[in-house]
Amino acid sequence: MVGKNCFAIASDRRLGVQLQTIATDFKRISKIHDHLFIGLSGLATDVQTLYQRLVFRHKLYQLREERDMKPETFASLVSAILYEKRFGPYLCQPVIAGLGEDDKPFICTMDSIGAKELAKDFVVSGTASESLYGACEAMYKPDMEAEELFETISQALLSSVDRDCLSGWGGHVYVVTPNEIKERILKGRMD
DSSP states (O other): OBOSSOEEEEEEOOEEETTEEEESOOOOEEEEETTEEEEEEEOHHHHHHHHHHHHHHHHHHHHHHSSOOOHHHHHHHHHHHHHHTTTSOOSEEEEEEEEOGGGOEEEEEEOTTOOEEEESSOOOOSTTHHHHHHHHHHHOOTTOOHHHHHHHHHHHHHHHHTTOTTSOSOEEEEEEOSSOEEEEEEOOTTO
């Protein structure tokens, strides 16, 4: 979800196999660099494999270009890697959030074969995406400051995962501004 010169990215903490909960502290959001994060929902082994490939490719980019990737460039990289595997895809749906030039927030999501969906307000993915769309549409306001953005995304996440039996156990929320990164762990109904 985007705010005024900031963005927030959030996910639940449940790792499960269908209705069986395996872990309640699984981390789906990863930092690529200080102004770029990726959230990966889906099959945990594919999530870890894809994340390792993305970190490797970003480090190669840093060595060649001597700078960090812009969020738009990183989204194209993720899309290309996913499309390479289109006949045996990684079973995951990435959400990419970052601050680009002039601290303008960028967010996008894509399906498992790399088809991008760009948005100017919020994007969702995962098993609770239907209820997340409703909660985000109801709560989102343009140009929110970082604290208001945190409250909005937290309430949207918690109210949505309570309606989905395959999600839950609280959440991880990152709020990123040009000057700082705040990470918070939310307690859920089951904690």
